[in-house]
Amino acid sequence: MSLVIKDLCARVKDGADILKGISLEIPKGRVHAVMGPNGSGKSTLSKVLCGHPDYEVTGGTAELDGQDLLSMSVDERSRAGLFLAFQYPVEVPGVTNANFLRAALQARLPQGETVDAVAFYKELRAKMKQLGMDAKFTARAVNEGFSGGEKKRNDILQMLMLQPSYAILDETDSGLDVDALRIVSDGVNAMRAPFRSFMVITHYKRLLDYIRPDVVHVLYQGRIVRTGGFELVERIEQEGFDFLKD
Amino acid sequence: MHAAHHSTPQLPDRLCEDWRFGAPHKHAAALAQMMRGCTRRGTITVEGADDAPGGWSVHGVRSIGSDALLALHQAAEGVGLYLQHDYAEPITITCETDGVYTPAVYIVARAGVHAHIIERHICRGEHSAMVCARRIVAEEGAQISVELQEEGCGTSRVLNITDITARGACVRHLTTHANHEWAREETTAEALGNAADIQLFSANRLEDSQMLDQHTRQLHSNRGCASNLLYKNVLDGRATAVFAGNIYVAPGAHDTDAYQSNRNMLLSENATMHSLPGLEILADRVRCSHGSASAPMDAEQLFYLLSRGIPRHQAQLLVAEGFLNDVHTRFQAE
Numbered sequence: 001m002s003l004v005i006k007d008l009c010a011r012v013k014d015g016a017d018i019l020k021g022i023s024l025e026i027p028k029g030r031v032h033a034v035m036g037p038n039g040s041g042k043s044t045l046s047k048v049l050c051g052h053p054d055y056e057v058t059g060g061t062a063e064l065d066g067q068d069l070l071s072m073s074v075d076e077r078s079r080a081g082l083f084l085a086f087q088y089p090v091e092v093p094g095v096t097n098a099n100f101l102r103a104a105l106q107a108r109l110p111q112g113e114t115v116d117a118v119a120f121y122k123e124l125r126a127k128m129k130q131l132g133m134d135a136k137f138t139a140r141a142v143n144e145g146f147s148g149g150e151k152k153r154n155d156i157l158q159m160l161m162l163q164p165s166y167a168i169l170d171e172t173d174s175g176l177d178v179d180a181l182r183i184v185s186d187g188v189n190a191m192r193a194p195f196r197s198f199m200v201i202t203h204y205k206r207l208l209d210y211i212r213p214d215v216v217h218v219l220y221q222g223r224i225v226r227t228g229g230f231e232l233v234e235r236i237e238q239e240g241f242d243f244l245k246d
Numbered sequence: 247m248h249a250a251h252h253s254t255p256q257l258p259d260r261l262c263e264d265w266r267f268g269a270p271h272k273h274a275a276a277l278a279q280m281m282r283g284c285t286r287r288g289t290i291t292v293e294g295a296d297d298a299p300g301g302w303s304v305h306g307v308r309s310i311g312s313d314a315l316l317a318l319h320q321a322a323e324g325v326g327l328y329l330q331h332d333y334a335e336p337i338t339i340t341c342e343t344d345g346v347y348t349p350a351v352y353i354v355a356r357a358g359v360h361a362h363i364i365e366r367h368i369c370r371g372e373h374s375a376m377v378c379a380r381r382i383v384a385e386e387g388a389q390i391s392v393e394l395q396e397e398g399c400g401t402s403r404v405l406n407i408t409d410i411t412a413r414g415a416c417v418r419h420l421t422t423h424a425n426h427e428w429a430r431e432e433t434t435a436e437a438l439g440n441a442a443d444i445q446l447f448s449a450n451r452l453e454d455s456q457m458l459d460q461h462t463r464q465l466h467s468n469r470g471c472a473s474n475l476l477y478k479n480v481l482d483g484r485a486t487a488v489f490a491g492n493i494y495v496a497p498g499a500h501d502t503d504a505y506q507s508n509r510n511m512l513l514s515e516n517a518t519m520h521s522l523p524g525l526e527i528l529a530d531r532v533r534c535s536h537g538s539a540s541a542p543m544d545a546e547q548l549f550y551l552l553s554r555g556i557p558r559h560q561a562q563l564l565v566a567e568g569f570l571n572d573v574h575t576r577f578q579a580e
Contacts (some may be wrong), residue, residue, distance in 0.1 A: 050553050053545065078555035090550040094568025094575070103564060104554040141568065142550075158554060 001065050002027040003166050003197065008060035010048045018044040020222035021060065026166070026215075029194040033208055033233065034201045036219035037241040042201045043087055045219070046170045050084045051077055064166060079108055081165030083158075085172050089151040092142040097154065098124065100142050101161050108162075127160045130190070132183050148175030156187050167191075168199045173207035185210030205237040220244045255314040264311025264432075267488040267520045268459040273403060273428045274315060280346045280375050281318040288347030288376070290323050294337040299326050307379045307409045310432035310461040316407055319377050324350035329390070333361040341378065344371030351380045355388040355415065363392045369402035369426065380408040384415035386439060391418040391577070398426030400454075407432045412471075414439030420447040420577045423458055430459040437464070437471035448477040449573035451566065452485035452517075462491040464504055469529070472503040478573050479510045480566045481517035492524040495532055502532040510540040511569050513562065 003026045010019040018041045026032045036042050048055045049062060051074040062069040064080055072080060092100065101124065106115050125135055131153050143151045152172055159167055169188070173181055188198070188211050200211055208216075208230070216233055218226040218241075225244055226232055235243065258265040258274045265274065292298040309316045325339060341349045355361060367376050384390050396404055404426050410417055410433070423429050435444045444464065452458055464473040479487045489508040510519045523536040543565055551561035 052549060073558070074549065074552035075555050075557050075561070078553055084553055086550070090544075090546045092547050092550060092565065092568055094571035095551075095564050100551070100554070100556075100564070103551075103556050103560060107555045107557055107560070141572075162554065 003199075004061075004063045005049075006061045008045075008048065008062060009058045010044060010055050011058055013054055013056050017058070018055075018222055019048065022219075022222075022224055023060075024217060024224060024227075026197045026199060028165070028197050030214045031192065031198045031200060031211060033213035033216045034199060034219055035203065035216065035233070035236055037244075040219045041222045042219050043170055046084055046168045046199070046201060049077075049168065050074060050082060075107070078104075078162075078164075083162060083164035083167040085152070085155040085159060085167065085169045087170040087174065089143050089155045091144045091146075093144050095142050096139050097142055097157075098138040101158065104158070104162060124161065127157055130160070131157055131187050132180075133157060149177060149180045152176055153180065153184060156184050160187060160191065163191075165195065166197055166199070168201065170201045171203065172200075173202055173204060181207065182210065205233050208233050218244065255317060257314045258311055262311055264461055264490065267486075268430060269428075269457065273430070274312070277315055277375060277377060277403060277405060278318055281315070281320075281348065281377065284346040286348050287345045288323075288341060288343030288349065290325050290339065290341045290349045292325055292327070292337065292339050294333065294335055295327055295329070299328075307381050307407055308434040309407045310434065310463060312405065312407060312430075312432055315377060315405060316379060319348045319350075319379055321348055321350035321379065324352065326352040327354070327363070329353070329355045329359045329361050329388075332359060336362040336364050339363065339365045340368065341366070341376065342368040342370065343374050343376055344369075346375050348377045348379075351378065353380075353382045353390070353392065355384040355390045357385045358387040360389045361391075363390065364395065365392065366395045366397065367404060367406075368397045369399055369404060371402075372399065373401045374399065375403040377405045378407070380406065382408070382410045382417065382419070384412045384417050386414040388415040390415070391420070393577075394419070394421040396421070396423040396426060396429060398424065398429070400425055400427065402426050403428045405430045405432075408434070410435040410444065412437050412439075412442040412444050414442050416443040416445075418445040418447070418577060420449070420573070422448070423450045423452070426456065426458075428457045428459075430461075432461045434463045434465065435473060437466050437473050438468050440470070442468075442471040444473040445577070446473070446475040446477070447573050447577045448479075449570040450478070450487070451480045451482075451570065452487060453482040455484045455486075457486045457488075459488040460490070462489075462506075464491070464493045464506065466493070466495045466499040466502045466504060466529075469498065469500045469502065471499070473505070474503075475506040476573055476576060477508045478570055479519070480513060480569060481510060481519060482513040484514070484516045486518040486520075488520045488522075489538070490520075490522040490524070491536070492526060493534055493536060495527045495529045495534065497528045499529045500531045502529060502534065504532070504534045506536040508538040509569075511566060512540060512542050513566065
């Protein structure tokens, strides 16, 4: 059981090729980090896997536990177990966090079943407390007027509530202060389990010090050019990405 | 009850700027014909107010292009609310018809009174119509909110001509429309006296071939008053909406704060929005702005909801509801 990506190629619709043959496999229970300089295709990879309409897959395959991910609609991918914590979480005016999460949980239930409101709010408040979020955020519109850090926490709250099998964290550390980074990382680490895997996209070692990856990939110009262990993180921290040009 | 006019003005046509996009040949003519030829029938009831006398004339209500229809209005029944003390619970006025009905509503809030009024207009019968003249006057220090809820039956027409005067008072006004084939609003709001504050809101979801034609005037005659307008529509199918608003700041009405915002979400390529915001400023030291935006649903917002597993239809519904909820939240929060 794993997320298997083979020779994945994608471009911006009617635009430039971004991904030029990505292959990787993330088995259940593992954390893979994806690093790379700006413009290497990290965020594109995450969005293509989730089915963002701005991108077009021009080749290759992606399978989630043996299911063809690329043939699914965006919402089907999520219900199949895929989750993306966005680099820039979107504001959705007028839709409260609570209603948003209830709708997302309701969509996962068999027809005829409904979310138990009491149990839902109890769990929601517990997860918010775990992330150091004020209870008033349940009634606030999704991400509207939130600070950068609050938006990132809110995405992680959604991940905690939806309990995905595969989570992609796209630069979750950007915009977080030291304390928030620790709290968010603790939340992610608490979700690490043999039946769940993570793809952690980041520029910086500091996040990977908290969320220790099993495997590290380096993406450069739309291709994975290095795969290794934590030593790759150390090297990037010391030398930057210049060594990739050699 | 008698109309104020002795000679009936001409019915609006397409040359009339205030009816330019409102299909007057179809709807104004039909309303006039119905008012001339049919017996007015309907009911008007009031709940929550201890004194609501009937028998009020439409005299003096300012229209925006519909003087002829106002002259034909000749209120079948009118209700007056003369509010002299605070009301903790909302007052509800309900006008209902299955034919043609021409109610008049007159609300006066005495100095310092706090009240919330809900006015429901319900058209039940096929091709039914309601033409309502409304006058709202709030005196020094009064704070009233008036919520107009329009409910149609799919083939009904409604025309609301509303005239608001806030004399050193705070008036909040919200309109919502559901399921009329055609609806038109003409809302004149005048801020007078000491630090009057008028807040105009509207939130509507239109589908099929429904049409909503909204015209507003924010009049500032005295200095130091404020008005704010936020009108939002979600349009689907072949729906059409018109917003034509004007802020008028009279000579000498310095230190005015007046804003106007019209926002529209288009869910269909066949939906049409005509938006004409306007400003006319004849005073100094004012803070005024107007803006309009009409666009499809934000693709990133939709993707965000889809990415959490919410099915497309429901995600679209949530984003559209959220877009309009914003208006209700502001109306309640002010």
